[in-house]
Amino acid sequence: MITTSRQGHSMMKCVLVVLALVVLALVAGANTMILKNDYTSFNNAPASGLHVKDISDGIIFTNDNDELQLINEIHQEEQTDIYYEKGICPIFNLKPGINSATSLWVEGLKAGNIQDSILAAPDNLDGSLNAHLRDLSTRVLAVLSPTILRRSIHHVAASPNEGSDNRRKITAILEKLRLRHHDKKHDKVKILVFGGSPTAGSNCYRNGALKKDKSGPCAWPGHLEGFLNDYAGFDAFEVVNYAIGASDSSLAVTMMQHGLVPQSMKGPDHEVDIIIYAYSVNDFERYDNSANFLYDFVVAADSLAPCDGPRPITILLDDLVVNFHRHQSIDPAEKFHSEFVKMAQWHDLPLVSYSNVAKSLLLHNTSEELFVDYKKDSKHAPRGGHIAIMLTLAFNFLNMVQQHCDDLLYITGENGENNKTSTFMDPLHLPLIENNPSLNAVTESWKNRIVDAKEKKSKNCKNGGNKRCVFAWVAMRKEKEHYHHVDTPKDIMSESQDWMLDSRWPPTNYGLKALKENATVQLLLPGTVRNEDGSRTGIQIESMGITYMKSYSEKWYYSSLHVDVISRGNVDGNFTMPINEGNSMSNPPAILASGNYSGFHETHTSEYYTESLDIHGHQFGEGLNVTFRMTGGSTFKVIGLTFC
Numbered sequence: 001m002i003t004t005s006r007q008g009h010s011m012m013k014c015v016l017v018v019l020a021l022v023v024l025a026l027v028a029g030a031n032t033m034i035l036k037n038d039y040t041s042f043n044n045a046p047a048s049g050l051h052v053k054d055i056s057d058g059i060i061f062t063n064d065n066d067e068l069q070l071i072n073e074i075h076q077e078e079q080t081d082i083y084y085e086k087g088i089c090p091i092f093n094l095k096p097g098i099n100s101a102t103s104l105w106v107e108g109l110k111a112g113n114i115q116d117s118i119l120a121a122p123d124n125l126d127g128s129l130n131a132h133l134r135d136l137s138t139r140v141l142a143v144l145s146p147t148i149l150r151r152s153i154h155h156v157a158a159s160p161n162e163g164s165d166n167r168r169k170i171t172a173i174l175e176k177l178r179l180r181h182h183d184k185k186h187d188k189v190k191i192l193v194f195g196g197s198p199t200a201g202s203n204c205y206r207n208g209a210l211k212k213d214k215s216g217p218c219a220w221p222g223h224l225e226g227f228l229n230d231y232a233g234f235d236a237f238e239v240v241n242y243a244i245g246a247s248d249s250s251l252a253v254t255m256m257q258h259g260l261v262p263q264s265m266k267g268p269d270h271e272v273d274i275i276i277y278a279y280s281v282n283d284f285e286r287y288d289n290s291a292n293f294l295y296d297f298v299v300a301a302d303s304l305a306p307c308d309g310p311r312p313i314t315i316l317l318d319d320l321v322v323n324f325h326r327h328q329s330i331d332p333a334e335k336f337h338s339e340f341v342k343m344a345q346w347h348d349l350p351l352v353s354y355s356n357v358a359k360s361l362l363l364h365n366t367s368e369e370l371f372v373d374y375k376k377d378s379k380h381a382p383r384g385g386h387i388a389i390m391l392t393l394a395f396n397f398l399n400m401v402q403q404h405c406d407d408l409l410y411i412t413g414e415n416g417e418n419n420k421t422s423t424f425m426d427p428l429h430l431p432l433i434e435n436n437p438s439l440n441a442v443t444e445s446w447k448n449r450i451v452d453a454k455e456k457k458s459k460n461c462k463n464g465g466n467k468r469c470v471f472a473w474v475a476m477r478k479e480k481e482h483y484h485h486v487d488t489p490k491d492i493m494s495e496s497q498d499w500m501l502d503s504r505w506p507p508t509n510y511g512l513k514a515l516k517e518n519a520t521v522q523l524l525l526p527g528t529v530r531n532e533d534g535s536r537t538g539i540q541i542e543s544m545g546i547t548y549m550k551s552y553s554e555k556w557y558y559s560s561l562h563v564d565v566i567s568r569g570n571v572d573g574n575f576t577m578p579i580n581e582g583n584s585m586s587n588p589p590a591i592l593a594s595g596n597y598s599g600f601h602e603t604h605t606s607e608y609y610t611e612s613l614d615i616h617g618h619q620f621g622e623g624l625n626v627t628f629r630m631t632g633g634s635t636f637k638v639i640g641l642t643f644c
Contacts, residue, residue: 089174089405101399102146113231115141118387120226123217139370140387143361149395151360154318154351155344156403165426166350168310170404173273180236188238190265192312193221194252194297195278197245198319203380219243220386220393221276227390238264244476244639245508246549248286249279249297250610251474251640254545256300258472258642265304272312275301276393280320280355281379284336285607290434291339298349298428302453307461315396316340319354319389321372321381322362348427352396354389429453468529468539469644470624474547475510489523489641496521499628511549514561514628514636523626524568525643527618538621544613547640548597551606559599559633565592565615566625589625592617599636608639 108114118137119130179186193199201219225239240262244251255261256275265272277297298314305311318340322330337355344351358371370384381389429449431437437445473487489501489512498519502509512521528536544565550556566589595613618624624643630636 089408101395101402102150104398104402105146105149105395109141114391117227117230118223118391120230121217122222122226136384137387140384140391143370144357144388144391148357148360149392151356152353152392153396153399154341154353154356155348156350156400165305165310165428166313166348167404167407169273169313170401172310173313174401176273177232177236181234184235187270188236189274190270190272191221191224191237191239191274191276192261192265192272193239193241193243193276193278194249194255195241195243195276196247196282197243198281198380199243199278200241200245201243201386202245203377204383204386218383218386220390223386223390224393227394240265242476243278244474244608246282246606247279247547247608248282248610249277249293251547251608252277252279253296253300254547254610254640254642255474257303258469258644259304260472260474261304271306271309272304275304275312275314276317277314278317278319280318280336280340282607284320284333285603285605287332287336287339289335291343292432292434294340294343295347295432298347302428302457303460305457307457313350315350315352315393316344317352317354317389317393319381321355321358321385326366326378342433346427346433347430350396350400352393354392357392358385358388425450426453469642470525470527470529470539470541472642472644473640475512475639476507492523492525494522494524511637511639512641513638514630515634517630517634519630519634519636521628523624523628525624525626527621527623540620541615541618541624541643543615543642543644544593544595544626545610545640545642545644546595546597546613546638547608547610548599549606549608549637549639550599550601550603552601552604555633555635556600557633559635560631561597561599561636562629562631563593563595563597563613564627564629565594565613566590566627567592567618568623568625590617592624596631597636599633610640 105114115134115137119127119133121129121133123129124133173189176187176189180188199219199221201217201222204218219241221239221241221243225237228237228239229235242252242255242261259266261272264270277294279297283293294316298316301314302311318337320333320336322333333355337353340351340353343349361368361370362372369382371381371388372378372385373382425446429446431442431445431449471487471492473489493499493501498516499512499514499521502511502513504510514521525541526536527541528538530536544563546563548561551559568589593613593615595611597611601607615624626643628638
């Protein structure tokens with residue numbers, strides 16, 4: 001038998017029990033590899049029935065009830081949660097080289113914990129869907145073998161150097177989870193998801209007889225939150241789905257640049273930890289052989305970083321499965337996938353390729369309906385596809401933490417002293433590879449871009465962390481997590497003729513809409529921004545951002561909008577000031593910018609487009625009068641406006 005003190009012997013058993021039954025080194029980089037119901041749940045008999053037993057040459061598993069009782073006694077004696085006291089990496093590194101993402105995943109599958117946690121879906125809180133979800137998850141897991149899941153790992157981006165923002169952020173997430181487990185007053189790990197209608201869950205209630213709303217809780221982001229919290233055993237994660245149907249990633253860029261994120265993810269104490277790009281299906285439709293849309297997204301995510309801390313971990317999710325246009329060539333989709341790989345490797349970004357996971361099943365049977373339903377809706381995944389995406393992300397998160405801990409094992413060294421490792425510049429600010437930088441010029445350009453980025457961040461931090469805007473609005477859903485908008489068009493609308501602000505359910509209705517020919521609305525904007533103390537500060541407005549719909553039906557024929565931006569002199573924050581106040585025929589207002597926007601296109605789908613209009617000559621602190629006038633057709637829809 002192994003000879004040791006009672007306390008040390010007990011500690012070893014506890015650690016090994018956790019090591020054996022732990023599955024996800026926490027998904028998303030977390031130290032939540034605690035058993036589902038904490039140690040105190042052992043007397044409720046874990047599904048696996050695995051317990052620890054001493055033998056002369058080590059420790060084995062058995063079903064001996066006496067050993068189970070001993071484990072409970074150990075827990076009561078120690079009166080401490082070993083895992084959350086010491087963190088995830090000491091457990092991972094207990095037997096370096098033995099543990100891997102695959103081995104831990106397999107342990108979770110054998111114990112049944114992964115399938116159990118899939119049941120923690122937002123629309124299954126009462127357990128009414130247990131039978132359906134168990135059957136569906138069994139079918140999904142039969143496809144997602146560890147071999148298949150490993151194909152999704154394209155780039156981990158857990159740089160071992162101490163200056164890496166990814167490393168600093170993963171470390172911060174692990175500590176956040178430890179604190180949250182100790183005391184619920186501490187913040188959750190915050191995950192923010194951006195995407196279009198596939199990510200919103202449009203038409204995801206399929207794979208069976210379930211017929212409910214066309215979108216909602218069956219979407220994978222809600223599944224991800226339930227899965228993580230159920231597996232962790234406590235309320236550790238908040239996942240907010242900011243997907244907006246018919247939009248592309250340019251809308252997400254606007255939202256992040258202007259701080260249009262959930263209230264629970266704002267401020268120095270509530271920053272976003274992980275941002276997931278899930279726009280590949282929608283961005284593919286507008287792909288023009290350039291990956292700049294990916295770079296723009298990642299740089300915008302950087303604007304959500306706290307002034308004194310690392311930026312969020314931005315994960316690129318490629319969930320475009322082959323080509324949802326069934327009768328078109330696969331090659332354009334393959335070229336699109338290659339852009340993700342190129343961007344991730346060049347700028348050292350985490351890339352999760354769900355497309356590689358689902359491709360095997362789809363090419364083997366192009367009539368399958370588990371992940372992609374070509375018979376009914378090839379663009380929007382059925383529920384089986386949403387579960388598969390969630391599990392693919394979970395596996396990648398596990399792998400990310402595993403590699404993070406392996407790197408720390410090397411950096412720390414055997415004697416606790418830090419090994420010297422090279423520190424490199426931030427790869428986010430490498431010059432764009434599409435600009436064809438030469439090897440001779442790349443280093444100097446890299447340095448200059450880093451300096452520029454730091455200056456911009458310093459300026460933004462002085463202004464509250466984001467670009468300052470007198471008005472910023474995006475039409476969003478009305479759930480609690482979306483209560484983040486201070487601004488709304490009704491505050492600035494004046495003399496409206498045949499325009500309406502629509503807030504009727506469902507969310508696809510939301511927006512500022514023109515209803516008739518020649519419809520006109522005037523918007524009155526101040527030249528000042530609201531400070532935290534309630535006072536106002538004048539700014540110079542440099543641009544108008546507008547997000548609007550293009551559609552194809554008869555009511556959209558000839559749809560066109562003309563916009564004039566006019567100075568109306570120095571005004572305060574009173575949005576209801578008459579338009580012509582301070583102006584006269586002898587002193588006509590200056591037109592600072594004009595733009596024309598078409599609401600019709602030939603593509604048989606409705607899509608949102610985001611464009612920027614430069615405003616020239618605006619004087620510091622002056623208000624603006626903005627006129628929207630229909631010049632063709634009778635229908636137009638705007639879902640986003642910014643004046644910054």
